[in-house]
Amino acid sequence: MQSGKKYKFFAKKSDINLRLDRFLASQLSYYSRSFLQKIINNGLVHVNSRIAKASYKVQVEDLIEVEIPPPEPSSIEPEDIPLNIVYEDSHLLVLNKPAGLVVHPGAGVRQGTLVNALMHHCQNLSGVGGKxxxxxxxxxxxxxxxxxxxxxxxxxxVALQEQFSEKTAYREYKAIVWWLPKDEA
Incomplete structure (x- = not known):
């Protein structure tokens, strides 16, 4: 099981009057703001050694301490579904997802997803985001x-998330069209 993480920040002049949740989102960009609000609401964020609220307005030289709990074990069942792996090393894998395969379990689809297959294939999984x-x-x-x-x-x-959010990851899409669109389309 992975252990939690602890972070410490000192607020600067440029941080004055930022809401605490926004400050943390800027410092810990790989966690979602809703996840950060959740840990604030659970009393895992302290400002100057006191439990703080998400709406707290940051002041210069505030000491902000954050405790990220270890990821919760997934409730997703691993399934031995064949994966078409194009590349794999100890940090990442690239796979060719076929059409018809759902990526994440969701409403009405709890099994047979890519995530179920990855849970079976991977031993060490990223815990970014708390799950x-x-x-x-x-x-x-x-x-x-x-x-x-x-x-x-x-x-x-984190590195991949930043590349996708900053649009520095190269992506190319090709589409197959089965009919000609109407002129007004």
Whole structure:
């Protein structure tokens, strides 16, 4: 089981009057703001040694301490579903997702997903975001085929997330059209 993480920050002049949740989102960009609000609400964030609220306005030289709990074990059942792996090392894997395969379990689909297959295939999974699950940083729709990059560790997950959010990861899409669109389309 992975252990939690602890962070310490000193607020600067440029941080004055930022809400605490926004300050943390800027410092810990690989965690979602809703996840950060959750840990604040659970009393895991202290400002100057006191439990703080998400709405707290940061002041110069505030000492902000954050405790990220270890990832919760996933409730997703591993399934031995064949994966078409194009590349794999100890940090990430690239796989060719076929059309028809759902990436994440969701409403009405709890089994037979790419995540179920990854839970079976991967031993060490990225815990970024608080849930122990494969570090998928982008997805493809059910009926779309193509390459997916999956992070196996937190550091790789963060690096890939930044590349996708900053649009520095190269992506190329090709579409097959079965009919000609009307002129007014």
């Amino acid at each position: 122990m699950r494969p570090g998928i940083v982008h997805r493809l729709d059910k009926n779309t085929s193509g390459l997916l990059v999956v992070a196996k560790d937190d550091r790789t997950h």
